[in-house]
Structures are given as C-alpha cells and as structure tokens.
Amino acid sequence: MSEIVLETEGLTKYYGDSLAVDHLDLEIPRGCICGFVGRNGAGKTTAIKLMLGLLEPTAGSSRLLGCDSSALTPAIRQRIGYVTEGHRLFRWMSIAGLEKFQRAFFPKQWDDKFFTDMIEYFDLPKKKKIKHLSNGQRAQVSLALALAPNPELLIMDDPTLGLDAAIRRQFLEGMIGLIMREGRTVLFSSHILGDVERVSERIVVIDKGILRAYCSLEQFQEAVKKVIFTFADSVPNEVNIDGLLHCKRIEKQLELTLVGTDDEQIAEWAKSAGAENHTIVKMSLEDQFIEFTAPANQKRLFKWEER
Amino acid sequence: MRFSSLLHKEFRECLPWMLLAAILFVAVTSVLFQTETYSENNSYRFSRLSPGTVISSYKITFYPAMSETGPWLFFLSIGLGLALGVRQFWIPNFTGTWPFLLHRSVSRNTILAAKLTAASIAFACSIVPIWVGIYWYATRPEVFAVPPTFRFFIEGWIFITLGLVTYLGAGLSGLSTAKWYTTKIFGLAFASLIIITTFSQRSLVWVLTLIAVSAAILLSRIFDTFLRREF
Numbered sequence: 001m002s003e004i005v006l007e008t009e010g011l012t013k014y015y016g017d018s019l020a021v022d023h024l025d026l027e028i029p030r031g032c033i034c035g036f037v038g039r040n041g042a043g044k045t046t047a048i049k050l051m052l053g054l055l056e057p058t059a060g061s062s063r064l065l066g067c068d069s070s071a072l073t074p075a076i077r078q079r080i081g082y083v084t085e086g087h088r089l090f091r092w093m094s095i096a097g098l099e100k101f102q103r104a105f106f107p108k109q110w111d112d113k114f115f116t117d118m119i120e121y122f123d124l125p126k127k128k129k130i131k132h133l134s135n136g137q138r139a140q141v142s143l144a145l146a147l148a149p150n151p152e153l154l155i156m157d158d159p160t161l162g163l164d165a166a167i168r169r170q171f172l173e174g175m176i177g178l179i180m181r182e183g184r185t186v187l188f189s190s191h192i193l194g195d196v197e198r199v200s201e202r203i204v205v206i207d208k209g210i211l212r213a214y215c216s217l218e219q220f221q222e223a224v225k226k227v228i229f230t231f232a233d234s235v236p237n238e239v240n241i242d243g244l245l246h247c248k249r250i251e252k253q254l255e256l257t258l259v260g261t262d263d264e265q266i267a268e269w270a271k272s273a274g275a276e277n278h279t280i281v282k283m284s285l286e287d288q289f290i291e292f293t294a295p296a297n298q299k300r301l302f303k304w305e306e307r
Numbered sequence: 308m309r310f311s312s313l314l315h316k317e318f319r320e321c322l323p324w325m326l327l328a329a330i331l332f333v334a335v336t337s338v339l340f341q342t343e344t345y346s347e348n349n350s351y352r353f354s355r356l357s358p359g360t361v362i363s364s365y366k367i368t369f370y371p372a373m374s375e376t377g378p379w380l381f382f383l384s385i386g387l388g389l390a391l392g393v394r395q396f397w398i399p400n401f402t403g404t405w406p407f408l409l410h411r412s413v414s415r416n417t418i419l420a421a422k423l424t425a426a427s428i429a430f431a432c433s434i435v436p437i438w439v440g441i442y443w444y445a446t447r448p449e450v451f452a453v454p455p456t457f458r459f460f461i462e463g464w465i466f467i468t469l470g471l472v473t474y475l476g477a478g479l480s481g482l483s484t485a486k487w488y489t490t491k492i493f494g495l496a497f498a499s500l501i502i503i504t505t506f507s508q509r510s511l512v513w514v515l516t517l518i519a520v521s522a523a524i525l526l527s528r529i530f531d532t533f534l535r536r537e538f
Contacts, residue, residue, distance in 0.1 A: 049537075054409060078412035084406045086403060088406070089404065089407060105411050106412065
C-alpha cells in the first residue's frame with residue numbers, strides 16, 4: 001500500500017454553535033491528485049486550514065507527511081506548497097520581491113528557472129507590484145510561488161476562483177506541470193467541476209461539513225445516475241428503491257436521481273412498478289455533483305423551473 | 308536568512324510610518340527651536356527687564372522650546388505605536404495575508420519576533436535619535452539660558468517607551484479575535500491605563516518600573532495569543 005501523505009481522523013470544527021466540519025475521515029496516498037469539492041460554505045476552506053494547522057480542531061486530528069497538523073514543524077512546512085484562497089499576497093511587493101521573500105524559506109529546493117519560466121509563460125513583468133495585478137495574474141504568481149520550491153504536497157484552496165476560462169486553463173496547465181513530477185500529491189478545492197474532471201484522479205465531496213463521497217472520479221461518475229421511467233397510466237405515488245436521492249414527476253414520466261444503484265436493481269424496480277420503459281440519462285460531473293449535494297425537497301429559485 | 312527576510316518585509320511595512328513620525332518631529336522641533344533660542348527671543352525677553360525687577364527663578368530656568376517638544380514627542384510616540392500596531396496586527400486581518408505569512412518554514416515565534424524587532428527598529432531609527440539630537444543640541448553652550456536637565460531627557464525617553472507600550476497594546480487588540488466589549492479591548496485599555504498612571508507618578512524609578520512590567524505583561528500576552536490564535 002502506498003504511503004499516506006494526508007490523513008484526517010474524525011476531524012471536526014465548530015465555530016461557536018455552527019458546525020463547519022463534521023468528523024472528516026480522509027486518507028490521501030502519495031502521488032494522488034485529489035479534487036476537493038463542495039458548495040459554498042460546505043467547509044472546504046475550514047478543512048484545509050485545519051489540515052495546515054491554521055485552525056485548531058474541536059475534535060479529531062489530521063496529519064500531513066506524518067506530522068500532526070497542530071504541530072507542523074518548519075521542516076515539514078518546507079515540503080508543503082499552499083495556495084491560499086483568493087491569492088492573498090503582500091500587495092506592496094513586486095513579483096521579484098515576492099520571489100526573493102519566498103526563496104528565503106526554501107533555500108535548497110527553490111527552482112529559479114522553473115519560477116522564471118512560469119512567470120514568462122504567464123507574460124508577467126517581474127517588476128510589477130502585486131497591487132497592480134489583476135485577480136488572474138495574482139493567481140498565476142501565487143501558483144508559481146507555490147510550485148517553484150517543488151513541494152511534495154501541494155494544497156490549493158479554490159485556486160481558480162474568479163478566473164476566466166482562458167486563465168483557468170493556463171493555471172491548470174501549470175498545475176499539471178507539477179503533477180508530471182513523480183510522487184507529487186495535490187489536493188485542491190474547487191467548485192468548478194470541469195477543473196476537477198480535467199486533472200483529478202480522486203474526488204472528495206463535502207456537504208455541510210460532512211464527507212459525502214471519497215472515491216475515484218470514475219466511481220463517482222458511475223455511482224450517480226439519472227433514470228427516466230415512462231408509465232402508460234399514472235406515475236406511482238410511492239417510490240421505494242435503494243439509493244434514491246431525488247424524485248421528480250413530469251406527467252407520465254418519473255425522473256429519479258440515484259446513487260450506488262446498479263442497472264439490475266433499476267430494471268427490477270421498473271418491472272415491479274409497471275413502467276413501460278426506462279432510460280438512463282448520461283450526466284455531466286457538474287450535474288451529478290449538483291444532484292448529489294442538493295438537499296431533498298429543495299425549492300426551485302425560479303417558479304418556471306417547476307413546470 | 309529566513310529571519311532577515313521576515314525582518315526586511317516587516318521593516319518595509321513600518322517604513323512609511325517611521326519616516327512620517329521622524330519628519331514631523333524634526334519639523335516641529337525645528338520651528339519651536341527657531342523661535343526660542345538664547346541668542347534671540349530669550350535675550351530679548353530678559354533685556355526688557357529693568358534693573359531691580361524681582362522675577363521668579365522659574366522664569367529663567369523655564370525653557371519653553373524644550374518643554375513644548377514634550378507633548379509633540381508624546382503624541383508622535385503614541386501615534387507611531389498605534390500606527391505600527393495597526394499595520395502589523397490589524398491590516399493582515401483585512402487583507403487576508405495571515406495564511407500566506409504563517410505557512411513559512413519557520414515557527415510562529417520567529418514570525419512574531421521579526422514583527423517586534425522591526426517595530427523596535429522603527430522606533431530606534433526615528434524619534435529616538437532625534438530626541439537624543441535635540442537634547443545634545445539644547446545642552447550646548449549658549450543655546451538656552453539654562454540647559455535642560457538630564458531628568459528632562461529621561462522624561463522624553465518615558466514618552467518613547469509609552470509609545471512602545473501603545474504599540475504592544477494595539478498589537479494585542481489586533482490579534483484578539485474576541486468581541487470588542489470583551490477581551491479584545493484589553494490591549495488598548497491596558498496601554499491607556501498605563502499612560503494615565505504614568506502621568507500621575509512623580510518618581511522616575513517608579514514610572515520606569517511600571518512601564519517595564521506592563522510591557523512584559525503585554526509581550527507575554529502577545530506571544531501567547533499569537534501562538535494559540537486561529538488564522
């Protein structure tokens with residue numbers, strides 16, 4: 001079994017009475033690229049800050065590279081790259097100044113050429129101050145700063161937030177540059193499922209602080225499915241099928257969103273319910289995620305959606 | 308190298324406030340001294356006294372220019388302390404740069420030590436040398452009718468140390484995540500209390516002891532809060 005680089009055990013965090021992260025259990029092996037997804041306020045940033053020792057857990061623990069998160073030593077931090085949410089950097093510093101600042105903390109492992117190449121690739125002048133950069137440019141600097149020390153573990157908190165499609169692609173390509181290096185582990189949170197789909201091997205889905213799924217991307221894509229049943233007469237009032245997430249009735253059709261239900265079970269239920277036929281609809285990862293994390297009986301924002 | 312990098316960053320952030328305090332202090336004392344030196348106004352004032360006039364010795368030993376620098380030194384020192392405390396411990400809360408700063412390959416103690424050292428240097432390089440310079444100038448022959456005493460010089464130092472106490476108080480309040488009406492106000496309230504108490508004391512030894520003890524209390528609270536705080 002490969003070495004576990006990031007591990008959390010019953011990680012829990014309360015802010016006063018509000019539960020942000022609820023008994024999070026994760027084990028991320030070395031070399032894994034893991035997408036950490038959840039809706040706004042799901043607890044992604046809190047979980048990441050707990051892992052990095054920036055917050056104290058209310059209960060449970062987490063370990064990075066074998067070291068307890070609440071007591072990360074400077075030597076361990078040196079092996080971890082961190083891209084903060086919103087790419088908050090020192091605004092008065094120039095890119096060159098930030099490079100000098102960051103390099104001081106990674107004296108042996110800093111890759112000057114890699115940093116310069118990345119900055120040139122992103123077409124950023126090194127003399128430019130951070131305060132004069134756009135959000136996307138700050139994201140690029142932030143990524144270059146995190147990647148240049150060649151970290152063993154890279155943790156990124158919503159790195160593509162607020163970036164346009166072109167810059168997001170550049171950003172992901174930069175990230176892939178790190179992934180290409182052997183044995184590097186990446187955990188990145190995002191709410192853009194397309195980004196996750198593009199680079200991740202595994203997916204962590206968190207909802208209201210609770211871990212809803214931790215599996216390979218393929219497993220998740222196979223597990224969540226939408227099935228449309230067509231009935232000759234009326235749609236049954238009660239639906240009893242394993243893994244039912246959501247149920248929607250449209251005239252003589254019944255639309256079910258299911259998780260972990262295999263095709264045989266679906267066929268059996270269709271037969272027992274008297275459905276004329278049924279179709280399994282192919283869903284995008286984004287649709288799967290939305291259906292998977294949507295609360296039951298969620299009201300539609302716009303009334304026309306209910307038609 | 309890591310500490311010097313942190314120190315450089317912190318000092319650069321303190322620099323504008325340090326220069327502002329220094330420039331203001333030089334400008335104010337220059338104006339005050341220009342109008343109140345022995346060779347000009349003092350001699351003019353004494354020359355108006357007719358023979359046989361009885362005057363209070365206080366009038367001779369009183370040197371307005373020097374004493375007028377006192378309030379300026381006090382307010383500039385307090386202002387500089389507040390500005391540095393806010394810059395180092397409040398602004399990162401709003402700019403959200405704490406996580407980036409704290410994810411360094413150094414301990415939190417080192418990061419805090421760099422901040423405190425930078426602020427001390429900012430004090431040491433701005434109003435301290437100017438105050439020493441002023442005292443040196445004022446004690447030169449023929450500048451004032453009666454040169455200022457050494458006690459006067461020490462009183463200036465007390466104002467400067469009160470600025471440092473204010474800095475620590477502002478820093479502690481900035482670090483606190485509690486509500487204003489609870490413990491967040493402690494740092495600033497404690498510093499204010501020390502300033503008020505200092506003014507009510509006459510013994511310099513007692514005042515210096517009070518400042519040293521209060522600074523030690525604030526320092527220990529700052530280290531404790533910084534090590535425990537969630538960012």
